[in-house]
Amino acid sequence: MIYTAILGHGTVGSGVAEILIKHNKHVSEKVHDDISVKYILELRDFSNLSYAAKFTKDFEKIINDNDVKIVAEVMGGISPAYDFVKRCLMSGKSVVSSNKELVAAKGAELLEIAAKNNVNFLFEASVGGGIPILRPIAQCLAANDINTITGILNGTTNYILNKMIVDGMDFATALSLAKEKGFAEKDPTADIEGHDACRKICILASLAFGKHVYPEQVKTEGISKVTLEDVSYADKFNCAIKLIARAKRLPNGKICADVSPRLVGKNNILSSVDGVFNAIVVRGDATGDVMFYGKGAGKMPTASAVVADIIDCAKHLHARKYFYWQDGESDYVVDENSKERLYVLLKSSDFKSLVDSFNNAFPENTWNIKNEYSGEIAFITDEDFEDKIFAKIKKIKYDSFKYMKALI
Amino acid sequence: MIYTAILGHGTVGSGVAEILIKHNKHVSEKVHDDISVKYILELRDFSNLSYAAKFTKDFEKIINDNDVKIVAEVMGGISPAYDFVKRCLMSGKSVVSSNKELVAAKGAELLEIAAKNNVNFLFEASVGGGIPILRPIAQCLAANDINTITGILNGTTNYILNKMIVDGMDFATALSLAKEKGFAEKDPTADIEGHDACRKICILASLAFGKHVYPEQVKTEGISKVTLEDVSYADKFNCAIKLIARAKRLPNGKICADVSPRLVGKNNILSSVDGVFNAIVVRGDATGDVMFYGKGAGKMPTASAVVADIIDCAKHLHARKYFYWQDGESDYVVDENSKERLYVLLKSSDFKSLVDSFNNAFPENTWNIKNEYSGEIAFITDEDFEDKIFAKIKKIKYDSFKYMKALI
Structure with a gap:
């Protein structure tokens, strides 16, 4: 028997509980072991549910129960999820999470703690809901x-x-x-x-x-x-x-x-x-x-991804998955002056000088729409460094200017 | 050090060798162990290659070498691939394969042999080349x-x-x-x-x-x-x-x-x-x-999928992956009279009676093209059981008839 706990009983959490409890046989078959939800942590009242007895408001009960090997964190947000996940990992419990905010903010640290404690931290559901990615x-x-x-x-x-x-x-x-x-x-x-x-x-x-x-x-x-x-x-x-x-x-x-x-x-x-x-x-x-x-997104797609992670953890209770990244440095992500194609929309009350100056600035451009009625030129540039494109645009006589990147 | 052998040095096999030998550091990093190609089984001559020393024409050398823990079968076809894979699995070597013909014909049997011998049989590359599926x-x-x-x-x-x-x-x-x-x-x-x-x-x-x-x-x-x-x-x-x-x-x-x-x-x-x-x-x-x-398809996409399987095997040398299906019965796949939408093309030298009889047979159909010039009616049916649709078509007066299923 493998015991799990679910932190949170919102949209995703209730979906996870539903799959693990109602479709228990199906899930246990996949794990080749019995899997059971021992606790659901939630402050709100769900005493009308058939599985009401599993609810607790006390996280300490879960963290102190050595039978609980896998914890699903589906609360969302950084606090208190971050603390809870950290403590679970440190006490030797594997954690699965659908919480993108938490993983995006603290992923490297939590993966490091998981590795040190020889447990898994999985979060397939945090990106793309039910899409395996x-x-x-x-x-x-x-x-x-x-x-x-x-x-x-x-x-x-x-x-x-x-x-x-x-x-x-x-x-x-x-x-x-x-x-x-x-x-x-x-x-x-x-x-x-x-x-x-x-x-x-x-x-x-x-x-x-x-x-x-x-x-x-x-x-x-x-x-x-x-x-x-x-x-x-x-x-x-x-x-x-x-x-x-x-x-x-x-x-x-x-x-x-x-x-x-x-x-x-x-x-x-x-x-x-x-x-x-x-x-x-x-x-x-x-x-x-x-x-x-x-x-x-959606309740069941996301919940099914959380349960798939639980199944994977259950199968690998004694074998760590190699799921890992290092912490990043402050200069790891750079604001590069990259090569892009841009869509540009220019307006002017003087359409003729708009057109003339455009033709001068982008003499080769053939991908444009000139709309005399509204006094606009919309065009798509060739791929080039953004600052070079902006330097050319500066030479055009326009009243207002707007652009978007393109992927063509 | 983890030793591997590659059976075959065709399009995919040469790609696998290239990745494992030329990008060895990269692959070994992923495995957290050194990975090395010990043999390449191939009848043709590749003595001009830098790694010519690895080539052998003798499968027995590979099967009898207990150092070889992972074998990549990239020969294609059933014979001799089937025999080779079976013997590798039975002698405790994990096998990865890109051979769809083999897996489609013998998958259940080979997975069973792998399970009994506590080794892995993986074949991600057999479907969709480099697409993870x-x-x-x-x-x-x-x-x-x-x-x-x-x-x-x-x-x-x-x-x-x-x-x-x-x-x-x-x-x-x-x-x-x-x-x-x-x-x-x-x-x-x-x-x-x-x-x-x-x-x-x-x-x-x-x-x-x-x-x-x-x-x-x-x-x-x-x-x-x-x-x-x-x-x-x-x-x-x-x-x-x-x-x-x-x-x-x-x-x-x-x-x-x-x-x-x-x-x-x-x-x-x-x-x-x-x-x-x-x-x-x-x-x-x-x-x-x-x-x-x-x-x-393609050399490098497929080869990279084979190598990913090798990496997975190398990480799980002592833990079996749960990748499994049972054998199927002869009546497991049925030729169901299923509900489909059909595209139908009818021709007749008597266009008027074609149209009239069509209108009688499919009075509600609004998705059709009547082409008097070529004496044809093309139409798409509502979803229904195929035999019901064919019974209606039988009532139409046509000279020739053609259909295709639709997915709309």
Whole structure:
């Protein structure tokens, strides 16, 4: 018999309890041992549940019970999850977690503690919900040098952008609809402003490149400034706007990472990722591009990923998984002046001098739309260093200026 | 030091040798031990290579060397690979293989032998080349009941269909081009007629559903009958034609599986899988649809998957991976009269009576194209049992009749 405890009984936690308790036979079969939930830590009252007897408000009971070998942390947030996870690992319990905020902030430290105590710390559910992504990176792509990870990592923003693209809704209306449908939280800031995607790309980059990338090191921009005008120009350029999280290993071993809305060419399969779906493209030197796609959130997808980690821990109670990255230095992530293609939108009350100065600044550019009626030029640049592109734009006579990166 | 042997030095085998020898430091770091190639079994002469000293023509040398703990079988075909793999496993060596023909024909037996001898038999490279798919199914989706697996599993046929769709090439021309570009073999039968895709869906279904599905149990149809006319009608129905391999678990626990060209709706992400790319969609009860995408073949992608398996074996020399399925019974795979949507193309020299009888047989059908000029009706049926659809078609007055399944 292998005893587990679940910390938290929210959306994901209740899903984990449901699978482990209701589908116990199925899970135990996979483990080749009986698996049992001994405690569920939760302050709220669930005395009406059939498994109410498992609930406790006292973490000390769990930490002091040596029978508990695996703990699922599904509380979210840093405090008190960080303390709880640390203490569990130090007392020889393996921990699985769906908590991206915690892993993005403290992953290196917690993995180090797990290694020292010869237990496992797994967190497949923290990125991409039910999409298998961390294990494939760690195991299946082990013979590759990974160069780039590019992902649509937030379903809420992808849903909103999709509504803007397909139904011509403006941002505010699409956000309201997402809230109504339960795809956006009451306070949607973390999703809309890109923080959620940022945490996930930090976890992916840390694992793929071997050193911790911290959220505050990643330039992050959300989608709140994307307008229907941008969406429509993107469509004319045969692109779709997506919130793209990206991490790249530079030849000098440093990492370059950002989260920002981008125009994605329709020949890129990421442009076909619609609705609340997520997708992650991993570029390895041997495999080329490999993509993982599915629903990135939701109770049962995420809970099933947590349970898969529990199963893996249960099978490896006495054998550590090699799941590890080092701490990163403050200069590990650099704000590189990278080569990009940019989408640029310029407006002017003097359309003629806008056009003339544009033609002078970008004489070779053939990928542009000149709209005399609205006094605008939208164009997509060739790939070049960003500062070079901006230097050229400076020579143009415009009243207002806006740009977005492209992935074409 | 962990010693390995490579059976075969063809396309994949030379890639494996290259990674293990040239990138030895990288691989050894991942294993946390030194890994070394002791033998390469090959009848052909490679005496010009820097690592020529490792070559041998004598399998007995390898099997009798107790230092060799891991053997990579990358010869392809059943004989002598089957014998060699069996003997390696029985003598306590772990085996990794890229040989889909072998795994599809003998997987259950070899997994059983591996289990009895407490060694590993891994074959990630046998399906989807460098795309991680078997481990994610076995580990990450462990808390799911998998219902359906749907895949584009053969790059050659996908390339040919893509050329027909995008460039309007006919089948024969597209096949010639594929040969020229090295995407099709001199004898392309196994690809074109669906046998290659069939082997791969057998492996996927065996792993996902727990019992061996044999190639001869799977109804298999290739793409040689797909015409430009079909491609053009598909486009008008907002679909693309893809060679789809499918396996489904029925409520009674039996399996239904087939390989056939299908019209795939453009809102299905599989329709966006172009060129030599492969993609596999796994539908789990908790995760919903999860897709894995990448190049399904090629020297380095496949070799890197073999090496990842070697790394995994090396890390688990004394701990067996739970990678297993039982043998299947002869009635395990059933030729179910399943519910499908069909694309149907009817021709007649008497167009008026064709149309009239069609309208009578399918009075509700609104998804059809009537082409008086060519005397044809193309239509897509609602989802229904195939025999019911065929009974209706029988009532129509046509001269010739053709159909394909759809996935819309």
